[in-house]
Amino acid sequence: xxxxxxxxxxxxxxxxxxxxxxxxxxxxxxxxxxxxxxxxxxxxxxxxxxxxxxxxxxxxxxxxxxxxxxxxxxxxxxxxxxxxxxxxxxxxxxxxxxxxxxxxxxxxxxxxxxxxxxxxxxxxxxxxxxxxxxxxxxxxxxxxxxxxxxxxxxxxxxxxxxxxxxxxxxxxxxxxxxxxxxxxxxxxxxxxxxxxxxxxxxxxxxxxxxxxxxxxxxxxxxxxxxxxxxxxxxxxxxxxxxxxxxxxxxxxxxxxxxxxxxxxxxxxxxxxxxxxxxxxxxxxxxxxxxxxxxxxxxxxxxxxxxxxxxxxxxxxxxxxxxxxxxxxxxxxxxxx
Amino acid sequence: xxxxxxxxxxxxxxxxxxxxxxxxxxxxxxxxxxxxxxxxxxxxxxxxxxxxxxxxxxxxxxxxxxxxxxxxxxxxxxxxxxxxxxxxxxxxxxxxxxxxxxxxxxxxxxxxxxxxxxxxxxxxxxxxxxxxxxxxxxxxxxxxxxxxxxxxxxxxxxxxxxxxxxxxxxxxxxxxxxxxxxxxxxxxxxxxxxxxxxxxxxxxxxxxxxxxxxxxxxxxxxxxxxxxxxxxxxxxxxxxxxxxxxxxxxxxxxxxxxxxxxxxxxxxxxxxxxxxxxxxxxxxxxxxxxxxxxxxxxxxxxxxxxxxxxxxx
Numbered sequence: 328x329x330x331x332x333x334x335x336x337x338x339x340x341x342x343x344x345x346x347x348x349x350x351x352x353x354x355x356x357x358x359x360x361x362x363x364x365x366x367x368x369x370x371x372x373x374x375x376x377x378x379x380x381x382x383x384x385x386x387x388x389x390x391x392x393x394x395x396x397x398x399x400x401x402x403x404x405x406x407x408x409x410x411x412x413x414x415x416x417x418x419x420x421x422x423x424x425x426x427x428x429x430x431x432x433x434x435x436x437x438x439x440x441x442x443x444x445x446x447x448x449x450x451x452x453x454x455x456x457x458x459x460x461x462x463x464x465x466x467x468x469x470x471x472x473x474x475x476x477x478x479x480x481x482x483x484x485x486x487x488x489x490x491x492x493x494x495x496x497x498x499x500x501x502x503x504x505x506x507x508x509x510x511x512x513x514x515x516x517x518x519x520x521x522x523x524x525x526x527x528x529x530x531x532x533x534x535x536x537x538x539x540x541x542x543x544x545x546x547x548x549x550x551x552x553x554x555x556x557x558x559x560x561x562x563x564x565x566x567x568x569x570x571x572x573x574x575x576x577x578x579x580x581x582x583x584x585x586x587x588x589x590x591x592x593x594x595x596x597x598x599x600x601x602x603x604x605x606x607x608x609x610x611x612x613x614x615x616x617x618x619x620x621x622x623x624x625x626x627x628x629x630x631x632x633x634x635x636x637x638x639x640x641x642x643x644x645x646x647x648x649x650x651x652x653x654x655x656x657x658x659x660x661x662x663x
Numbered sequence: 664x665x666x667x668x669x670x671x672x673x674x675x676x677x678x679x680x681x682x683x684x685x686x687x688x689x690x691x692x693x694x695x696x697x698x699x700x701x702x703x704x705x706x707x708x709x710x711x712x713x714x715x716x717x718x719x720x721x722x723x724x725x726x727x728x729x730x731x732x733x734x735x736x737x738x739x740x741x742x743x744x745x746x747x748x749x750x751x752x753x754x755x756x757x758x759x760x761x762x763x764x765x766x767x768x769x770x771x772x773x774x775x776x777x778x779x780x781x782x783x784x785x786x787x788x789x790x791x792x793x794x795x796x797x798x799x800x801x802x803x804x805x806x807x808x809x810x811x812x813x814x815x816x817x818x819x820x821x822x823x824x825x826x827x828x829x830x831x832x833x834x835x836x837x838x839x840x841x842x843x844x845x846x847x848x849x850x851x852x853x854x855x856x857x858x859x860x861x862x863x864x865x866x867x868x869x870x871x872x873x874x875x876x877x878x879x880x881x882x883x884x885x886x887x888x889x890x891x892x893x894x895x896x897x898x899x900x901x902x903x904x905x906x907x908x909x910x911x912x913x914x915x916x917x918x919x920x921x922x923x924x925x926x927x928x929x930x931x932x933x934x935x936x937x938x939x940x941x942x943x944x945x946x947x948x949x950x951x952x953x954x955x956x957x958x959x960x961x962x963x964x965x966x967x968x969x970x971x972x973x974x975x976x
Contacts, residue, residue, distance in 0.1 A: 376794075382824070387817035390783020391790060397773070398719065398791035417814075421777045422784055430768035431759035581974035613974065
């Protein structure tokens, strides 16, 4: 199976091949380097006019992209490290995400801002964060994150085809991961239903279980951890977890999640952003408002600290498979 | 109409419109904030007499003068009625009441209330016009205050690097809200553009014909494909930054009024021509505001889906 990186790269090639309006801009994206994480490799050789290397000007990169989009092009802007999205906040929030509604639907801003996020590579406090949480809930902005269940390439092309601004969050550790095959390996014991398109949500349930004890909601790279935790919970503790994996973080559709919760009444959210006021907090609030009988909630996320460089510190700060299992056991009232 | 008359007509339209607008606020009939263009009319009138009607414009919080001059220069005529309606928050406004004074869009005219942030957007628009070979140029309006924003300099750099057809119009009215330029701007304004290799045309004037001649050269440069340009116009506003935030010395304002652009250019017309312009504009403006006044307010047609308990946001 192809890797997430291969699919993203192919998708950019395909999008540029089939639509002359697609432009790619960012820092250090020209060949032979092909971008810090190689997602743009080969593009500047094939499409030299439409791959723009920029100065180190994150705000202008996104602003320029917004202007291009307003006037007929479909730009894909890369922010080299997701930590730098702080620099694009004004452009995204006060310009790109507002133009359409503010101008009474008379314009479209079809931009995609791609940002590699996430830690576990020892890059330290300002090169390891998952800052998508800062952009969740911004009216007019879609936030999307690929995973190994769906086709990240299709997701990216769908984001490019979308007429509204999309923040496309790529977890760095996902790049080398092969896509999962239905019914194979890790997925062998799961039946998977999906809902929504093109930013699809997935619900994984153990095929042989008639009951489920808890629902684990997550996205992106944390699906890898949550999946491993679910198998661990099954093997070691006979706890059956359902997994709900989101591709679109904002705005969201929690219908399939609520369906799962009416079965389990236990919600465990997993994210790599910091705990306080993160994605899980909103999911939990909505679930609570929905009045699901006897609902209990736990959230697993990064501690409210910067992400340290030293491996031992990083491991203690970021969510782990062990933390997920522990949280699940606590939710189930088991001795930990 | 003759060129001189047309320029006077445009400036007078802006002046009387802004005066009417401020009066509506004073009478308690409008709420919110606005940033009047009174005193700077020569800039807008001079510039838009030299642009093509289809050129793209990105303006800022002080956008009414730009909008009215842009409209006056357009082939189909301007749109003071829909501007008035938008300012009154009516459903018939330029953007259905959603934007108000600072956030308007009509044809190729855009504005937003974040002054530095609009500059990269305008720069990107210029890139789009260039690669799509439309022949249009982009004008983006900034002030002396905007020289504090980093995004402006990122944009100058990129516009020059990529030779983009964007004209940066810097209207230095000597005050950023209550902050005089001596307290906010170090070094040279023109030097900022020169640092990026961007040529500038600079005037300190309230004479619309002088603005026009500088604009003509600047626009010609940018349209030639030679890259971006800067048009630096030192001017003065007679009104407050917005409302109630004027701490300037009244004698300074009075002195500036002696060079009122309407007076300076009005001397080139006959008294009959000036009266004709007044009468036409009085009718135009009272008609626009009366019509807008009678229009309905907008209703929120599609409430956000995220009602409490809803699984959909």
